[in-house]
Amino acid sequence: MMKNLLMTAVLCLTAGPVLGATPAGRTYTQDKCFSVVFPQGWVKKEEGLGLSDAEKKVYGAEFFGPVSGDLAVKIGVYYYAPGNLLYKTPEKFIKLHSQPALGINLDGKVYGKVKNGKAGNYFAKLFERRVFEYLPSNNLHPKKIPVYESFAVVPLKNGFFVLRYYAPMSQAKAGLAAYEAVLASFKPLVR
Numbered sequence: 001m002m003k004n005l006l007m008t009a010v011l012c013l014t015a016g017p018v019l020g021a022t023p024a025g026r027t028y029t030q031d032k033c034f035s036v037v038f039p040q041g042w043v044k045k046e047e048g049l050g051l052s053d054a055e056k057k058v059y060g061a062e063f064f065g066p067v068s069g070d071l072a073v074k075i076g077v078y079y080y081a082p083g084n085l086l087y088k089t090p091e092k093f094i095k096l097h098s099q100p101a102l103g104i105n106l107d108g109k110v111y112g113k114v115k116n117g118k119a120g121n122y123f124a125k126l127f128e129r130r131v132f133e134y135l136p137s138n139n140l141h142p143k144k145i146p147v148y149e150s151f152a153v154v155p156l157k158n159g160f161f162v163l164r165y166y167a168p169m170s171q172a173k174a175g176l177a178a179y180e181a182v183l184a185s186f187k188p189l190v191r
Contacts, residue, residue, distance in 0.1 A: 025037040025038050030079070032189050032190070034161060036182050036185050036187070037181065042178075044063050056086065057083055057085065058079070059078065073174075074165075074167070076163070079161050081190075090155040093160070094114055098112075098151075108132075110130040119161070120185065126153075130148055131146075131149065146169040157191065158191065161188060
């Protein structure tokens with residue numbers, strides 16, 4: 001009982017700007033940028049040190065799902081405003097994430113084709129990739145962990161959105177339904 005109360009308190013404290021419970025999950029609204037429904041029981045990632053969202057002009061949230069071994073399943077939704085410090089255009093984001101960096105694939109990563117699709121009722125460019133995490137990163141012989149990622153990039157006249165699913169291969173299929181539900185619930189609040 002006490003453990004459940006503690007977990008509920010932690011979830012409430014880490015909820016983010018606006019959260020409301022629905023039978024399918026929790027509605028999350030980010031700074032008048034977007035609204036999505038994250039799966040029930042997923043926990044919002046705490047903000048780290050560094051530039052603020054307003055300074056970067058990148059607004060969003062990442063939620064953690066089940067953890068298996070070394071890595072957690074994650075779903076993130078971000079709005080990249082015009083003039084953001086990370087990616088100037090949706091095309092640059094897609095180019096950087098949909099193919100090997102520098103055009104060389106040294107460790108067997110797999111990149112899917114970029115396709116047209118939807119995030120909610122909005123046009124999106126969809127692609128996936130199979131990459132690796134090396135843990136611990138500061139180790140001379142780190143463990144190579146296969147990771148599955150899926151992206152939906154929603155271009156706008158003023159910036160763009162990115163919805164991202166990240167999971168260790170051992171859990172990729174199990175969490176995919178949660179990501180598809182987040183995609184279906186996506187509603188941009190800026191145009």
